[in-house]
Amino acid sequence: MTLQAQTEVAAELVNVRRVYQMGGTEVAALDGITHQFGRGEYWSIMGSSGSGKSTLLNILGCIDRPTEGEYLVGGSPVSTLNDDQLSELRGARLGFVFQSYNLIPQLDVLENILVPVMYRDEWPPWALDRAKELAERVGLGGRTGHRPPELSGGQQQRVAIARALINDPDLILADEATGNLDTKTAEEILEVFDELHAEGKTILLVTHERSIGLRAEFTLKLVDGRTEEVVENRSS
Amino acid sequence: MIIRSPFLRTVRLGISSLLLHKLRAFLTTLGVLFGVASVIAMLAVGEGASESAQEQIRQLGSQNVILRSVKPPEDQQSNQDVRVLAYGLTDSDRLRIEYTYPGVRSVIPVMQVPEEVRKGTRVCRPRVLCTRSDYRDATGRVIYEGRFLSELDESLEEPACVLSYEVARHLFPFSSPVGETIRIGGEYLEVVGVVLPRGPVGQVSIDSSTEVGGDIFLPLSAGRRMFGTTQVKMRSGSRDITEVELHEIIVDVRNAADVPMIADACRAMLDREHNDKDWEVIVPLELLLRAEETKRIFNIVLGSIAGISLLVGGIGIMNVMLATVTERTREIGIRRALGAKRKDIVIQFLVETTVLSGCGGVAGVALGLIIPAIVEATADMPTIVTPQAPALAFGISVGIGVIFGLYPAWRAANMDPVEALRHE
Incomplete structure (x- = not known):
C-alpha cells in the first residue's frame, strides 16, 4: 500500500509471510504483509523489538526469502531468482547501511566503498572516480587510505553510506543506522539521508526511535509481524 | 592501490587477511614447509643411494655376463x-x-x-x-x-x-x-x-x-x-x-x-x-633392472612417508581455515549482502589456503634443496635432487592447500547471510 499511488513502485511486498521453526512450533516473524514502496520515497519502518522489522529488512534486502507471498523489486519477482542472481541483484540494485557499519577491517576507505563493485563481472571504468567522489561527498575525501579501525563510528558509518551508494541502487536499506552513534553524529548521518532523499533516492530506514522515524516521509509501523499502520509524516 | 583484475584483487585480499594473523599464518606455513622439504630431501637421499648402487652394477658392464666360481x-x-x-x-x-x-x-x-x-x-x-x-x-x-x-x-x-x-x-x-x-x-x-x-x-x-x-x-x-x-x-x-x-x-x-x-x-x-x-652366473643387466625396480619401490615408500608429513601440513591448513571461517563469519555475511556470490567466497578462501600452502611450498623447496647438500657434506652420503622432485613437492603442497581449503571455503560459501550478519 502506498499513499502516493501515482509514484512508480520501487519495491513491493504481496502477502509476505516469514515463518521460523522454533523447536516444534512455528513462529511467524512476518504474517501477511502487503505493501508498496514508491520510487524516491523515504520510509521509516518502526516497531517494538520482535515486531518483525529486521526480518522485513532482510527480505527487502534479498538476503532472506519469504516463506509465503511474493516480493518484487522494480516489478520483478525475486522468488524466481537463483542464489547467484539474488547476489547480483543485491550488489547492483540494493544498498545496505548496517547499525554496526560492517566495514571490512583489512580494506581501506576507498576499497570498502568499492566492495559492491568488486563482485561485478567486469570492473566499470567509472568505479574509482565515483568511489572518490562519494568519499568526498561523505566528508572523507582526505582519509581514503585509512582503514576502519582508524576511523570514528560516525566516519565508519559515512563510509558505509558511500559504499551503499557506489552502484547507484534502487533502494537504500538502513538498519538502525544511527543506533551506535552519539546524538550529534547520528544527526549528521540523518542529514546525509535527508540529502539523499532530496536527490530522489528511495530509502527504507528501520528504527525503533520515534524521533528518527518521524524524519522519514512515511512510516510503516509493525506489530507482531503485521502492518499496524502507515503514516505520512507531515513534518518531513 | 585499487587492483582491477578480480583474481589479483582476491589474491591481495587473501594475503592481507592472512597478515592479520601473522604468527598463525607462519605456523601453518611451517607444516607445509617441512612436508615439502622432507619430500625433496627423502627423494634426494633415496635417489643418491640407488644411483650409487646402480653405478656399481653398471661398472660390472651392462653388456657382460659374469661367471664366477663358487x-x-x-x-x-x-x-x-x-x-x-x-x-x-x-x-x-x-x-x-x-x-x-x-x-x-x-x-x-x-x-x-x-x-x-x-x-x-x-x-x-x-x-x-x-x-x-x-x-x-x-x-x-x-x-x-x-x-x-x-x-x-x-x-x-x-x-x-x-x-x-x-x-x-x-x-x-x-x-x-x-x-x-x-x-x-x-x-x-x-x-x-x-x-x-x-x-x-x-x-x-x-x-x-x-x-x-x-x-x-x-x-x-x-x-x-x-x-x-x-x-x-x-x-x-x-x-x-x-x-x-x-x-x-x-x-x-x-x-x-x-x-x-x-x-x-x-x-x-x-x-x-x-x-x-660350483658356479654362479651374474648378469649386471638383470641386476640393473632389479635395482631400478627397487629404486622405484624405495622412492614410493620414501615419498609416501614424506607425503604423510605434507598431509599433516594440509590438516593444519584446514584446521586454521575452519577457525578463520568461523572468525570471519560476519565478514562473509557482509560480502554476501553486498553482492558476493557463493563462488566468490569459495575463491576468496581458496586463494588464502593456496597462498599459505604456496608460501610453505616455496620455502620448503628452498629448505629441501639445502638439506641434501648438508647430508652430503656431513654424512658422506650421495644425494641427487632430480628436477622433478621440487616441482612434484611444490605441486603436491599447492594441491593439498586447495584440497584442504575446499571444505572450509565451501562451509563459508554456504553460510546463511542472515545468520552470518548476526554473528558477533
Whole structure:
C-alpha cells in the first residue's frame, strides 16, 4: 500500500509471510504483509523489538526469502531468482547501511566503498572516480587510505553510506543506522539521508526511535509481524 | 592501490587477511614447509643411494655376463688330514662359450691369486687378478698412467703388472710406480701401468692391517706359471689343497639384447658340464633392472612417508581455515549482502589456503634443496635432487592447500547471510 499511488513502485511486498521453526512450533516473524514502496520515497519502518522489522529488512534486502507471498523489486519477482542472481541483484540494485557499519577491517576507505563493485563481472571504468567522489561527498575525501579501525563510528558509518551508494541502487536499506552513534553524529548521518532523499533516492530506514522515524516521509509501523499502520509524516 | 583484475584483487585480499594473523599464518606455513622439504630431501637421499648402487652394477658392464666360481658347501668336503678340493670354472668352459655362442665379442678368463703384495716395507692385500688384455675393454677401466696388459705380455708370459690407483698410492705414495718392481708372493713383477679406481665390486680382499682395496692385474699366462692353479692352506694338523682353474669368466656380449639369452645358455652349459653347483652366473643387466625396480619401490615408500608429513601440513591448513571461517563469519555475511556470490567466497578462501600452502611450498623447496647438500657434506652420503622432485613437492603442497581449503571455503560459501550478519 502506498499513499502516493501515482509514484512508480520501487519495491513491493504481496502477502509476505516469514515463518521460523522454533523447536516444534512455528513462529511467524512476518504474517501477511502487503505493501508498496514508491520510487524516491523515504520510509521509516518502526516497531517494538520482535515486531518483525529486521526480518522485513532482510527480505527487502534479498538476503532472506519469504516463506509465503511474493516480493518484487522494480516489478520483478525475486522468488524466481537463483542464489547467484539474488547476489547480483543485491550488489547492483540494493544498498545496505548496517547499525554496526560492517566495514571490512583489512580494506581501506576507498576499497570498502568499492566492495559492491568488486563482485561485478567486469570492473566499470567509472568505479574509482565515483568511489572518490562519494568519499568526498561523505566528508572523507582526505582519509581514503585509512582503514576502519582508524576511523570514528560516525566516519565508519559515512563510509558505509558511500559504499551503499557506489552502484547507484534502487533502494537504500538502513538498519538502525544511527543506533551506535552519539546524538550529534547520528544527526549528521540523518542529514546525509535527508540529502539523499532530496536527490530522489528511495530509502527504507528501520528504527525503533520515534524521533528518527518521524524524519522519514512515511512510516510503516509493525506489530507482531503485521502492518499496524502507515503514516505520512507531515513534518518531513 | 585499487587492483582491477578480480583474481589479483582476491589474491591481495587473501594475503592481507592472512597478515592479520601473522604468527598463525607462519605456523601453518611451517607444516607445509617441512612436508615439502622432507619430500625433496627423502627423494634426494633415496635417489643418491640407488644411483650409487646402480653405478656399481653398471661398472660390472651392462653388456657382460659374469661367471664366477663358487666354493661348494663344507659338507661336501672330505674330513681327512689332507683335503683336496677342485672346483669352479675351467678353461674348457671358457673355450666352449667362446667357440659355441654367436654374438659373443670376447670371453675373458680371470684367475685370482691370494698372495700378499709388497714394495719394500709397504704391504697390502688387494685382489691379484690374472687375466688378458681385453679385460680392460670389457670392464671399461681407464688408464691413469702407463698402459694396460698387452697380448704380447700374455704370449711372452711377461712378469708385468698393472696396479689400480689405490694400490699404486699405497705402495708408491710419493712417486710413479711405472717401471718399478713389486713383489707378489715370492715373485717380482714390473709395473707397466696404473688404472683408475672404481666402486667396490665383488670380493675385494682387504687385509686388516693394510686396508687397501683395489686390484692388481697380471698376464694369465705369467700368473699360471708363477703361482699355478693350486693353492695350499696349512691348518693345525691338516692341509687344504684347492684347485681352481678360473675364478671368473667375463663374457662380453656384442649386443645388449642378447645378454639374457647368452646368460641362459651359459647357465644351461654349466649345469650340464659341472656335477656340483660350483658356479654362479651374474648378469649386471638383470641386476640393473632389479635395482631400478627397487629404486622405484624405495622412492614410493620414501615419498609416501614424506607425503604423510605434507598431509599433516594440509590438516593444519584446514584446521586454521575452519577457525578463520568461523572468525570471519560476519565478514562473509557482509560480502554476501553486498553482492558476493557463493563462488566468490569459495575463491576468496581458496586463494588464502593456496597462498599459505604456496608460501610453505616455496620455502620448503628452498629448505629441501639445502638439506641434501648438508647430508652430503656431513654424512658422506650421495644425494641427487632430480628436477622433478621440487616441482612434484611444490605441486603436491599447492594441491593439498586447495584440497584442504575446499571444505572450509565451501562451509563459508554456504553460510546463511542472515545468520552470518548476526554473528558477533
